[in-house]
Amino acid sequence: MTSAPSAYSTRRAVEESDRQACFQVRKEVFVGEQNVPEELEYDAHDVTAVHVLAVTADGTALGTGRLLHGADAAGKTGGDPAVGSLGRLAVNREARGLGVGAALVRAIEDEARTLGLAAVDLHAQTHALGFYERLGYVAYGPEFPDAGMPHRAMRREIRPA
Secondary structure: OOOOOOOEEEEEOOOHHHHHHHHHHHHHHHHHHOOOOHHHHOOOHHHHOEEEEEEEOOOOEEEEEEEEOOHHHHHHHOOOOOEEEEEEEEEOHHHOOOOHHHHHHHHHHHHHHHOOOOEEEEEEEHHHHHHHHHOOOEEEEEEEEEOOEEEEEEEEEOOOO
């Protein structure tokens, strides 16, 4: 086990190697730790989504998240084309508590602003509600199951760039 990294940065995943790093983090966290079936973890939206990646100076992937927009987001956001959908936010176990998750959320919001979106929605596992509330997200609607775990919908208004 290596010691936790102190310095990291976030960036949009553009290269195929970046995207593979995103998928590897998701596999470790969602499939490995949370027992989400692999066939549920990856979907057609992965092709069109904006993916972000948190990496150390040596390129080690610490976390990832994705932003759905346009038609891909409509099913999760009530059909409002000005709202993006943040999802698949995952941080490796050894990097938790370092602010990586919050940095990834802010990176996704920056990408949403670049796309001209006015708000970002997400479906939070209920144990993570406090994390998202601290970042300015507000829960709405009833609790619902997703991949066998309780979730709530949340939204944060953002100002376009």
